[in-house]
Amino acid sequence: MTDRVPILRIGDVLLVSIQVELEDQMVMDLQDDLSQRIVDTGARGVVIDISGLDVVDSFVGRMLATNAAISRMLGAETIVVGMRPAVAMTLVELGLSLKGVRTALNLERGLKLLRRLAAGPADRA
Amino acid sequence: MPVATDSNTQRLVETLTARRDVFVGQWADTVGEALQGRLSAAELGRELGELYEAVLQGLASGGLSGRGEAFGEVRSLLIELSRNRARQGFTPTETARSVFALKEVLEPSLTGDAEGARVYLQLARLLDDLGLLTAEAYVRTREEIISSQAEQLLELSTPVVKLWDGVVGVPLVGTLDSARTQVVMEKLLQTLVDSDSTHAIIDITGVPTVDTQVAQHLLKTVLAARMMGAQCTISGIRPQIAQTIVALGIEFGDVPTIASLSDALRQAVKEVAQEADDDVRGLL
Numbered sequence: 123m124t125d126r127v128p129i130l131r132i133g134d135v136l137l138v139s140i141q142v143e144l145e146d147q148m149v150m151d152l153q154d155d156l157s158q159r160i161v162d163t164g165a166r167g168v169v170i171d172i173s174g175l176d177v178v179d180s181f182v183g184r185m186l187a188t189n190a191a192i193s194r195m196l197g198a199e200t201i202v203v204g205m206r207p208a209v210a211m212t213l214v215e216l217g218l219s220l221k222g223v224r225t226a227l228n229l230e231r232g233l234k235l236l237r238r239l240a241a242g243p244a245d246r247a
Numbered sequence: 248m249p250v251a252t253d254s255n256t257q258r259l260v261e262t263l264t265a266r267r268d269v270f271v272g273q274w275a276d277t278v279g280e281a282l283q284g285r286l287s288a289a290e291l292g293r294e295l296g297e298l299y300e301a302v303l304q305g306l307a308s309g310g311l312s313g314r315g316e317a318f319g320e321v322r323s324l325l326i327e328l329s330r331n332r333a334r335q336g337f338t339p340t341e342t343a344r345s346v347f348a349l350k351e352v353l354e355p356s357l358t359g360d361a362e363g364a365r366v367y368l369q370l371a372r373l374l375d376d377l378g379l380l381t382a383e384a385y386v387r388t389r390e391e392i393i394s395s396q397a398e399q400l401l402e403l404s405t406p407v408v409k410l411w412d413g414v415v416g417v418p419l420v421g422t423l424d425s426a427r428t429q430v431v432m433e434k435l436l437q438t439l440v441d442s443d444s445t446h447a448i449i450d451i452t453g454v455p456t457v458d459t460q461v462a463q464h465l466l467k468t469v470l471a472a473r474m475m476g477a478q479c480t481i482s483g484i485r486p487q488i489a490q491t492i493v494a495l496g497i498e499f500g501d502v503p504t505i506a507s508l509s510d511a512l513r514q515a516v517k518e519v520a521q522e523a524d525d526d527v528r529g530l531l
Binding site: 211241 | 429432433436437439440443444445467470471472473474475476477522525526528
């Protein structure tokens with residue numbers, strides 16, 4: 123039995139805090155769990171905190187993009203927060219730009235961004 | 248091939264020991280003359296005295312070959328001496344002369360007879376080797392100084408400053424190569440995290456030319472900042488640079504570029520205020 127990444131619920135936002143280096147199986151489990159939880163809770167937003175990750179390889183990078191796409195399909199916006207400078211530099215060097223993934227500096231800003239996104243369309247309407 | 252017999256070496260060592268004070272005094276005078284008082288006589292005398300003593304020890308135990316363990320002490324003293332000279336700004340000639348001067352001093356008193364002349368020549372060869380060693384150590388020290396200065400320059404030329412609440416600026420000066428890009432990127436990203444800033448402005452007013460290489464580096468920096476969740480603008484594009492960029496067909500993609508730093512700052516401040524506004528509305 124491998125570890126699973128915890129998914130916490132705060133109001134209508136799901137918080138995924140990745141604190142350990144990810145193994146491939148954990149990534150696959152996370153994808154299953156997250157999509158299930160979004161459907162169960164009807165969450166409008168997902169925040170993935172990767173401030174605990176020293177290394178993000180192409181597999182994890184793709185996982186972030188895939189999760190963002192899946193969440194969007196289910197009606198939840200995904201924000202990746204807390205990326206370390208070294209990780210950002212590695213990803214750029216690898217040529218991975220995480221297209222379609224919204225990012226914020228830290229958890230607080232990520233939550234604010236989600237609120238803003240939720241308020242945005244209502245304002246315009 | 249003339250071999251220095253033990254008796255020859257012994258005679259040399261005896262002579263050098265007997266007239267130690269005279270030789271060291273003359274040596275210090277000769278070197279001091281060339282240095283024109285930039286080094287105090289007392290210090291010079293002490294340095295050369297130590298060196299003389301070490302050479303004497305080396306000769307007594309290792310003979311005239313000048314290699315091996317016997318001269319280890321001499322070598323380390325010489326390397327130390329050249330390092331100091333290099334740091335104090337003496338020329339390589341002045342440094343090497345510190346050793347070669349000993350030949351001049353010893354010449355009249357050693358070349359009295361044929362046997363003495365032969366010993367002197369071998370000693371001269373030994374001193375030549377030691378002189379070369381000082382030159383080498385001198386050059387090495389200078390190279391160390393140059394590389395450490397280059398590092399300092401790198402640090403100095405890439406400041407990241409906070410311009411406003413939530414806005415940091417990077418005034419780039421000089422050419423951008425991959426090593427500098429690395430430093431700039433690291434500093435910028437760390438500052439974004441530390442100061443919790445959402446906007447970064449890279450000002451390239453001080454960058455003399457922008458070619459594909461430089462543009463590539465700029466783009467990487469912008470992408471990395473964006474990936475961390477910050478907006479990155481490039482400002483300070485001079486007309487000449489804009490023309491070059493277009494002529495080279497460099498694509499900046501969707502990276503916002505603005506002519507002047509003040510306009511970029513105004514834009515960033517406006518966006519920061521807008522976000523703060525939205526936050527308040529979101530809470531209501």
